[in-house]
Amino acid sequence: MTDVTAPGASRRARGLWIAQGAALLLLAILAGVIVGETPLPLSTVAASFANHLWNAGLAVDPIDAGIIWSYRLPRTLVAAACGAGLALSGVVLQALVRNALADPYLLGVSAGAGAGAVAVTILGVGGGLLGISGGAFIGAALAFAVVAMLARAAGGGSAQLVLAGIAGSQLFNALTSFLIAKSANAEQARGLMFWLLGNLSGVRWPDVILAAPVTVIGFLICLWFARAMDAFSFGVSSAASLGIAVRQVQIMLIGAVTLMTATMVSLVGSIGFVGLVIPHAMRFVVGPRHARLVPASALAGAVFLILADIASRMLIPGQVVPIGVVTALVGAPGFAMILVRNRRRL
Amino acid sequence: MKLEARSVGWATGARRIVQDVSFEVTPGETFGLIGPNGSGKSTLLRLLAGLLARPSGAVLLDGEPLTSLSRRDIAQNIAVVEQIAETSEALSVRDVVELGRTPWLSALRPFGAQDRVIVNDALEAVGMAHMTQHRWATLSGGERQRVQIARALAQRPRLLMLDEPTNHLDIHHQLSLLRLVGNLPVTVIIALHDLNQAMGCDRLAVMDEGRMVACGPPGEVLDAARLASIFRVKATRLRDPADNATIFRFQCPGE
Ligand SMILES: Nc1ncnc2c1ncn2[C@@H]1O[C@H](COP(=O)(O)OP(=O)(O)OP(=O)(O)O)[C@@H](O)[C@H]1O
Ligand SMILES: [Mg+2]
Numbered sequence: 001m002t003d004v005t006a007p008g009a010s011r012r013a014r015g016l017w018i019a020q021g022a023a024l025l026l027l028a029i030l031a032g033v034i035v036g037e038t039p040l041p042l043s044t045v046a047a048s049f050a051n052h053l054w055n056a057g058l059a060v061d062p063i064d065a066g067i068i069w070s071y072r073l074p075r076t077l078v079a080a081a082c083g084a085g086l087a088l089s090g091v092v093l094q095a096l097v098r099n100a101l102a103d104p105y106l107l108g109v110s111a112g113a114g115a116g117a118v119a120v121t122i123l124g125v126g127g128g129l130l131g132i133s134g135g136a137f138i139g140a141a142l143a144f145a146v147v148a149m150l151a152r153a154a155g156g157g158s159a160q161l162v163l164a165g166i167a168g169s170q171l172f173n174a175l176t177s178f179l180i181a182k183s184a185n186a187e188q189a190r191g192l193m194f195w196l197l198g199n200l201s202g203v204r205w206p207d208v209i210l211a212a213p214v215t216v217i218g219f220l221i222c223l224w225f226a227r228a229m230d231a232f233s234f235g236v237s238s239a240a241s242l243g244i245a246v247r248q249v250q251i252m253l254i255g256a257v258t259l260m261t262a263t264m265v266s267l268v269g270s271i272g273f274v275g276l277v278i279p280h281a282m283r284f285v286v287g288p289r290h291a292r293l294v295p296a297s298a299l300a301g302a303v304f305l306i307l308a309d310i311a312s313r314m315l316i317p318g319q320v321v322p323i324g325v326v327t328a329l330v331g332a333p334g335f336a337m338i339l340v341r342n343r344r345r346l
Numbered sequence: 347m348k349l350e351a352r353s354v355g356w357a358t359g360a361r362r363i364v365q366d367v368s369f370e371v372t373p374g375e376t377f378g379l380i381g382p383n384g385s386g387k388s389t390l391l392r393l394l395a396g397l398l399a400r401p402s403g404a405v406l407l408d409g410e411p412l413t414s415l416s417r418r419d420i421a422q423n424i425a426v427v428e429q430i431a432e433t434s435e436a437l438s439v440r441d442v443v444e445l446g447r448t449p450w451l452s453a454l455r456p457f458g459a460q461d462r463v464i465v466n467d468a469l470e471a472v473g474m475a476h477m478t479q480h481r482w483a484t485l486s487g488g489e490r491q492r493v494q495i496a497r498a499l500a501q502r503p504r505l506l507m508l509d510e511p512t513n514h515l516d517i518h519h520q521l522s523l524l525r526l527v528g529n530l531p532v533t534v535i536i537a538l539h540d541l542n543q544a545m546g547c548d549r550l551a552v553m554d555e556g557r558m559v560a561c562g563p564p565g566e567v568l569d570a571a572r573l574a575s576i577f578r579v580k581a582t583r584l585r586d587p588a589d590n591a592t593i594f595r596f597q598c599p600g601e
Contacts, residue, residue: 233433243421243449288435
């Protein structure tokens, strides 16, 4: 039996995939900019882009230009970065712990990041965007360590990991509530609660400048270790016997997940289910191999969160539904499907 | 490839699972490990492949201590087929065998035409070339075992370690696997339960309660006294008139 596919053909096929993916992402971003309470015609959007990118000097209503450039575009870009980052985090965690239910939200990493971010905001240590993200990073890393140790102490099985994740989430969420109740004034408290549910309203360009590079770096790390993640399919010991430096790969990948999750949570609050549902959906489309799963999940996560953000703006006229609520509305049924499909494997 | 074990051991908590095992395997040799359940064969194989944390003693590959080699270096030389391999990923047969190329690839040296040839050869060698697109979860126990062996072959190792590779195979595949392994130009360390199959090895090591109690050519190692004391069976040597080969007939003592 022979299976001879010319390398040139497979390279061309890959090029086609990349081109299609990029086109899809650009379309989604365009939709995110056009659709809103005041829909803007494509011509206005195009003119505004031309003005900003090439100093075209076209006539655009300054209010429209402001909505497009300072409000909707950064918001859409951050949504894309967050969606990709969360989906990638799910892919990595599912590969490393070999558990279909691994995801930064379920494993308590998001809760840890939230607690860290709130601690910095309220206690005022550090302050500023980087300070809050730094707090979120420390919180996320701490939550990771607590959950991993608890799961290990409980025997290290799949069910133990999920239960440890629940315990970790509860602990860090309680810590967050305690901090808010103890130190925040009423207005701060309302703001924080709204942010914790996932909220993109306040997003501006500085957020893009933080979110985009973190996602790109995370994506490149995941792509670099795609083959290593494949090697974990039969477990840690099998990965080691295939030549994977297990400890180093785990540290790099978990570092990338912590960085991405912490950044996303500090910018837009905790958004559930993206990391869980997107990678599973993509396994259906492109299969389990990470060389494809990583780019496909990043793309699908980005597009999904852009669409979820549009929905959060449009669902109730004149009001913004927290994006975490939208993703949960879509994600919870998806989660149920994963549970049913995996009933024998967990 | 030459492998040398010097007083190798492993303990968990206070319990010593393997202790003080020393032997040398010469290049091209097929070296068998036999012993009752729980005697430490699988643990010893993992130790020899450097897969266990905190080992005692030393393992040398062509004179180099295992601990001085990177995981990648080791995997380019040693392929391991463990007793049990499970995954919940929806991998195809070809995906699994392609995993064997992992130690030879990197982000800068992607899977290429030559790797594809090696993978196809490995699939061919275990008779799985007609099932490349089948999902792992749908395979029978014996098919899974053959796919794992193909994966190990695709690794193109100089030393192949097999942990009971025949326990799920039908008799035809048992014999053809043993012939395949015997004909490979590589060193093989193989844990076996079937003592008649073990007779085909160049040398045998007998494990009992974590210790190596005998090591040598099969005819010398497998004597009636040892079979009675370690394996707790009464063994009768029979001779096949066709080719004068020795075979054992086993009975439980007291029968
Ligand atoms: N990680 C571990 N922790 C605790 N005990 C272990 C561990 N690994 C192996 N053991 C114990 O060590 C003993 C030897 O196990 P091992 O798997 O090496 O035996 P074996 O000779 O391969 O047996 P079998 O013929 O059943 O495959 C067993 O009693 C087992 O319970
Ligand atoms: Mg064993």
